[in-house]
Structure formats: structure tokens, C-alpha cells
Amino acid sequence: MVNVAVDVMGGDNAPVEPVKGAVKAIASGNDIRVYLVGRKDVIEGELNKYQYEKDRIKIVDATEVIETGEPPVMAIRKKKDSSIVKGLNLVKDGVCDAFVSAGSSGAILVGGQVIVGRIKGVERPPLAPVFPTDNGISLLIDCGANVDARASHLVQFAKMGSIYMEHVLGVRNPKVGILNIGTEEEKGNMLVKEAYPLLKNCPDINFIGSVEAREIPKGSADVVVCEAFAGNVALKMYEGVGSTMIGALKETFTTSFLTKLAYLLVKPTLKKTLKRFDATEYGGAPLLGLKGLVVKTHGNATHKEISTSIIQCVTFKEQEINKKINETINMLDN
Amino acid sequence: MVNVAVDVMGGDNAPVEPVKGAVKAIASGNDIRVYLVGRKDVIEGELNKYQYEKDRIKIVDATEVIETGEPPVMAIRKKKDSSIVKGLNLVKDGVCDAFVSAGSSGAILVGGQVIVGRIKGVERPPLAPVFPTDNGISLLIDCGANVDARASHLVQFAKMGSIYMEHVLGVRNPKVGILNIGTEEEKGNMLVKEAYPLLKNCPDINFIGSVEAREIPKGSADVVVCEAFAGNVALKMYEGVGSTMIGALKETFTTSFLTKLAYLLVKPTLKKTLKRFDATEYGGAPLLGLKGLVVKTHGNATHKEISTSIIQCVTFKEQEINKKINETINMLDN
Numbered sequence: 001m002v003n004v005a006v007d008v009m010g011g012d013n014a015p016v017e018p019v020k021g022a023v024k025a026i027a028s029g030n031d032i033r034v035y036l037v038g039r040k041d042v043i044e045g046e047l048n049k050y051q052y053e054k055d056r057i058k059i060v061d062a063t064e065v066i067e068t069g070e071p072p073v074m075a076i077r078k079k080k081d082s083s084i085v086k087g088l089n090l091v092k093d094g095v096c097d098a099f100v101s102a103g104s105s106g107a108i109l110v111g112g113q114v115i116v117g118r119i120k121g122v123e124r125p126p127l128a129p130v131f132p133t134d135n136g137i138s139l140l141i142d143c144g145a146n147v148d149a150r151a152s153h154l155v156q157f158a159k160m161g162s163i164y165m166e167h168v169l170g171v172r173n174p175k176v177g178i179l180n181i182g183t184e185e186e187k188g189n190m191l192v193k194e195a196y197p198l199l200k201n202c203p204d205i206n207f208i209g210s211v212e213a214r215e216i217p218k219g220s221a222d223v224v225v226c227e228a229f230a231g232n233v234a235l236k237m238y239e240g241v242g243s244t245m246i247g248a249l250k251e252t253f254t255t256s257f258l259t260k261l262a263y264l265l266v267k268p269t270l271k272k273t274l275k276r277f278d279a280t281e282y283g284g285a286p287l288l289g290l291k292g293l294v295v296k297t298h299g300n301a302t303h304k305e306i307s308t309s310i311i312q313c314v315t316f317k318e319q320e321i322n323k324k325i326n327e328t329i330n331m332l333d334n
Numbered sequence: 335m336v337n338v339a340v341d342v343m344g345g346d347n348a349p350v351e352p353v354k355g356a357v358k359a360i361a362s363g364n365d366i367r368v369y370l371v372g373r374k375d376v377i378e379g380e381l382n383k384y385q386y387e388k389d390r391i392k393i394v395d396a397t398e399v400i401e402t403g404e405p406p407v408m409a410i411r412k413k414k415d416s417s418i419v420k421g422l423n424l425v426k427d428g429v430c431d432a433f434v435s436a437g438s439s440g441a442i443l444v445g446g447q448v449i450v451g452r453i454k455g456v457e458r459p460p461l462a463p464v465f466p467t468d469n470g471i472s473l474l475i476d477c478g479a480n481v482d483a484r485a486s487h488l489v490q491f492a493k494m495g496s497i498y499m500e501h502v503l504g505v506r507n508p509k510v511g512i513l514n515i516g517t518e519e520e521k522g523n524m525l526v527k528e529a530y531p532l533l534k535n536c537p538d539i540n541f542i543g544s545v546e547a548r549e550i551p552k553g554s555a556d557v558v559v560c561e562a563f564a565g566n567v568a569l570k571m572y573e574g575v576g577s578t579m580i581g582a583l584k585e586t587f588t589t590s591f592l593t594k595l596a597y598l599l600v601k602p603t604l605k606k607t608l609k610r611f612d613a614t615e616y617g618g619a620p621l622l623g624l625k626g627l628v629v630k631t632h633g634n635a636t637h638k639e640i641s642t643s644i645i646q647c648v649t650f651k652e653q654e655i656n657k658k659i660n661e662t663i664n665m666l667d668n
Binding site: 252 | 403405467468481482513515518520522523524526546547548549550551552562563564566567568569570571572573574575576577578579581582583585586587589590592593595596597598599600603604606607610611
């Protein structure tokens with residue numbers, strides 16, 4: 001049985017979607033028990049809407065909520081009775097294997113490190129969102145809060161990302177690229193130039209060299225290693241261009257009678273195409289390298305992303321990802 | 335009369351499109367003379383296709399070509415008779431006011447600094463591509479080859495970018511943002527945290543604070559200041575997502591008879607929409623802060639982008655951009 005704590009109070013669609021996602025996950029045929037963390041009355045109100053196996057869902061009352069704008073360190077320290085702090089403590093105490101939240105990224109990243117703690121030898125826990133490409137999906141690691149990384153961090157990101165991609169997302173011998181501004185080995189900033197030979201000589205990964213941002217949406221690499229600032233820029237630009245183009249497309253189809261008619265004709269196919277670009281289809285971003293699993297979903301996650309994220313926690317545990325991370329990282333240090 | 339040197343040998347569409355762009359530019363009603371730089375026989379062959387005012391086009395023979403893959407520093411040093419070196423020398427010698435090329439970015443960036451030289455006081459010449467947004471266009475500065483910038487560089491980029499945006503592209507009192515991973519002042523990497531207060535206290539610019547990559551396509555800032563590595567990632571991700579989505583869209587419309595019919599109905603409107611996302615519509619990227627103007631167009635530039643870029647050189651000269659840059663940069667140093 002895999003025990004997953006779910007933040008009922010976090011994200012744009014709380015509490016409706018997290019609860020719905022939890023109910024969906026326990027009905028998926030996996031051995032999952034969900035701990036719904038949040039205001040008890042709110043959770044009970046939502047649960048009343050569904051039929052579900054009662055012993056698969058537990059309620060953990062948490063009276064406080066950490067808002068997105070709050071300074072993370074302060075919020076984690078002060079709001080001991082928040083859903084994020086309580087959820088992370090369930091992982092720390094070994095009651096749960098994982099914590100899934102659509103709430104404040106900053107608080108989840110800080111809390112993950114402070115409360116759950118890092119695996120011995122892991123210098124920095126990277127946040128590794130998955131995003132859609134022409135070939136399926138890729139992992140962008142790190143997009144977290146730890147900017148200004150060192151080269152040794154990037155090597156650890158590559159190892160952890162490879163393990164996650166292979167054993168949780170099912171891509172065999174994943175291709176690892178380093179985010180760069182050109183494909184020649186001498187290209188890059190100081191960090192990339194230092195990390196490149198380390199990655200090239202790293203026996204545990206399938207390193208394919210530099211990847212330009214332009215190639216990422218094409219799926220040239222399964223795991224794209226980068227420092228968090230650049231990773232965040234890449235990820236958010238991806239989302240920004242996508243939503244701007246989809247917006248412009250919608251406008252286009254509502255221009256006239258003819259374009260509206262065109263929309264009716266192309267709608268089913270178009271919906272399938274646009275779905276491919278919807279990052280919320282693929283589960284949340286794991287914060288890797290912690291003594292337990294912490295997953296940050298999109299702020300606007302629906303029950304589908306929450307439920308996918310919960311189910312991925314099962315694979316994470318079954319595949320003993322943290323044992324594998326521990327082994328590979330501590331081999332590196334020898 | 336503004337004299338513009340045009341690289342006939344550079345880019346995917348050389349020599350056809352550069353020559354066509356030049357012919358188009360001199361017919362635009364502006365006082366332009368173009369120096370076509372490249373293999374004389376090739377240029378003459380292309381020019382034979384057109385009717386044009388003979389005294390508005392000069393041919394400068396250059397027998398060598400710098401290829402995209404060549405190491406830039408070596409190429410500039412060795413290939414003295416290349417179109418890029420000869421074109422840049424025309425600017426250095428005062429024969430031409432500007433040089434426009436679709437050729438090797440690296441060689442243009444290195445050559446611009448080494449041959450044309452920087453304006454006194456300019457620490458680094460940034461490359462500032464223009465790209466389309468929901469509001470029109472924005473300038474991303476720096477996307478050049480000079481990675482690992484210092485905070486003082488970013489302040490100069492902001493000043494030069496503002497001047498270009500206002501006086502060449504016609505945006506009054508342009509909003510300047512710094513590319514960041516959050517909008518709060520305490521967010522960012524070391525560089526951004528150091529540059530932020532300097533930009534905030536800079537009287538010559540209209541600083542609006544941090545801009546997340548997600549906001550860039552919406553046009554939240556007219557000038558987005560960044561270090562070149564992050565800028566390059568943002569720009570190339572923009573282009574990558576755009577082309578991937580357009581590709582997927584094309585597939586969608588060719589799926590069945592109905593979707594093909596839909597395409598016929600929506601085609602004129604859709605073309606207009608997609609054109610908005612085509613960066614080649616808006617002219618090339620200036621390399622600012624040099625004693626002369628050097629413009630890098632997209633590698634796949636057509637005559638339209640070349641011609642727009644040539645015409646922008648007129649505005650650049652008429653508006654005395656380099657005099658303005660000189661004044662603002664050297665005020666900063668006092």
C-alpha cells in the first residue's frame with residue numbers, strides 16, 4: 001500500500017479538484033491510500049459528493065493555508081498548522097510516502113528541503129517538470145528555486161533525472177542533454193563549460209551533448225539538464241508562447257461566420273492536437289533527492305493532473321527511486 | 335544618403351534573397367545606397383533579374399565565405415576577403431553606415447566588436463532581437479555571445495535598448511523589465527538581485543520591475559533586459575514552440591476531408607494570425623553600442639526581412655542613435 005498526502009487547500013482549483021483527483025486515484029486499481037490534508041469541514045463537504053472506499057481516504061485536519069504570495073521561509077516557519085507543513089510532516093514521519101500539492105511553489109520547495117530533508121550526498125534537490133514534445137514528453141531539471149547552481153549540481157540533476165525518466169516515466173536509457181546556446185562543445189557560459197566534460201565522462205547517463213532551447217519542443221533530449229534560472233525561463237516561455245498562440249487561434253476562429261464553421265469542422269482533431277501541448281496532462285513535477293517524494297503540480301491543476309501525480313507516486317515507490325538515487329549519488333562521491 | 339553594406343553570401347537564402355531585399359530597399363523611397371558584398375559574378379547574376387537605379391547599388395567583391403559552423407574568432411582573423419570581414423570594414427572605414435547580414439552569428443558578433451569597435455564607455459555590445467507579442471513587438475536584450483554578464487552591463491543594455499525601441503521602432507517611453515523567475519523584488523539569481531536596484535534607480539529608463547518569461551509573449555515589457563544565456567534560451571524557446579505548434583496545426587488541417595475544408599474557410603484569417611508570430615516580419619537584430627550599426631537577420635531571412643533591416647538603418651542614422659547612446663552611457667559613467 002502506497003500512502004500519499006494530498007494538499008486540499010493549494011492551487012487555483014482547491015478544494016474541488018484535489019479531492020476529486022484523490023477519489024479518482026484510489027479507484028484506479030492501484031494500492032493507494034490518500035491522506036487529504038486541509039480544513040476538515042471543507043474536505044468532508046467535498047467527499048460527500050462521491051462514492052469511494054472509505055478506508056482508502058483519511059482526513060488530516062489543517063486549519064491554516066499558505067498563500068502563493070507569502071515569503072516561503074517565513075510561511076513554513078510560522079504556519080505549523082498549514083496543509084503544506086502538515087503534509088510534508090506526514091512524509092517526514094514516515095506515515096506517507098509522498099506529498100502532492102498544487103500550492104505555493106516556494107513553500108513546497110523550501111518545506112521539502114527543511115522538513116522532509118535531503119538524501120545523504122544530494123547537494124540540491126531539483127524540481128523536474130515534465131512537458132510535452134513532438135516525441136512524447138521530456139523532463140526539464142532543474143526549474144526550482146535554487147538558482148546559481150554549480151557544475152557538480154548539474155551532474156547530480158542528470159543522474160536523478162535519468163533515473164526518474166527511466167523508472168517512473170518508462171523511457172529506456174533516456175537521452176540526457178545540457179541546455180546550451182549552441183551545440184558545439186566550446187559554446188556556453190562558465191557553468192555549462194565546466195559541467196559539459198563532467199557529464200560527458202559520467203558513466204551512469206546517456207549524455208548526448210548540448211541542446212538548444214529551440215530543440216526542446218522537438219523532443220531532442222528526454223532529460224534536459226540546466227541551472228534553475230535558465231530552466232525556469234525555458235519552462236515559462238514554453239507555457240507563455242503556448243497560451244498566447246492558443247488565444248490567438250481562438251480569436252481567429254471567432255472572426256466570422258466562415259471561420260466559425262471551419263472551427264466546427266476541425267474541432268475534434270484540433271482539440272486532440274492542442275491537448276498534446278497541455279502540460280497538465282502529464283502529472284506534476286517531482287522535487288527529487290529528498291527522503292520521500294514531494295510533487296508540485298501546476299497551480300491550475302485539475303483532478304486529472306492530481307490523480308496522475310498520485311498514481312506516479314506508486315511507481316516511484318515500487319521502483320525504489322530513492323534507493324537508486326542514493327546508490328548513484330554516493331557512487332559519484334567516491 | 336545612408337550607405338548600407340549587405341552580405342550577399344550569408345544565410346540560408348543567399349544570394350537570392352539578400353539581393354532581392356537590397357533592390358526592394360532602394361525602391362522604398364528612402365535615401366539609401368546599398369553596397370552588395372560577395373562574389374562579384376554571383377551578385378551580377380542576381381542583379382540581372384531586376385530593374386533598379388544603378389547608382390544606388392555598388393558591388394564589393396569578396397571571394398571568401400564564412401560558414402556557420404566555423405569558429406568565429408579564427409574565421410574573422412583568417413578570412414580577410416570574406417563578405418563579413420569586408421562588409422564590417424566598410425563600416426569601420428566610414429564608407430558605410432551599417433552592415434546587414436544573415437550569416438554566421440558568431441562571426442558577426444566577434445567581427446562587430448573587433449573590426450567596427452565599441453563606442454567609448456560601452457562595456458559590451460548586446461544583440462537585441464525584436465519579437466512579436468500580443469501588443470506588437472518587444473526587444474530582448476542581450477541575446478548575443480557575451481554570456482555571464484555583470485550587473486553594470488545589464489544597466490547599459492537597458493539604456494541602449496530603450497533608445498533603440500523609442501527612436502527606431504517608435505515606442506514612446508518604452509517599458510523596461512528585467513527577465514526574472516518571479517515578480518517580487520527579492521526573487522532572482524545573484525545577477526538579477528544586483529542589477530534590480532541599479533535599474534530601479536536609473537533615471538533614463540522607464541523601469542517596471544521583473545518580468546517572467548511567461549509574460550514576454552503577452553508584451554508586458556517593451557524592452558526585456560537579460561544576460562545573454564537566459565536571453566538566448568528565451569528567444570530560441572519562443573521560436574521552437576512557435577514552429578512546433580505551427581507544424582502540429584498544419585498536420586491537423588490535413589487529417590481528413592473535413593479538416594481540409596475547414597482550412598479553406600479559415601485560411602485567410604489564420605494566415606494573418608500566424609504572420610503575427612513570425613519574427614522575420616520585423617527586421618533583424620541590431621548589435622548595439624558599436625561605432626556604426628551591425629544588424630544580424632535570421633539565418634532564414636527572406637528579402638522582406640533584409641529590406642526592412644536596411645530601411646531601419648536609415649532611421650538609426652537619422653535619429654542619431656549612436657550619439658544618443660554615447661551621451662547616455664557616458665553620463666552613467668560620471
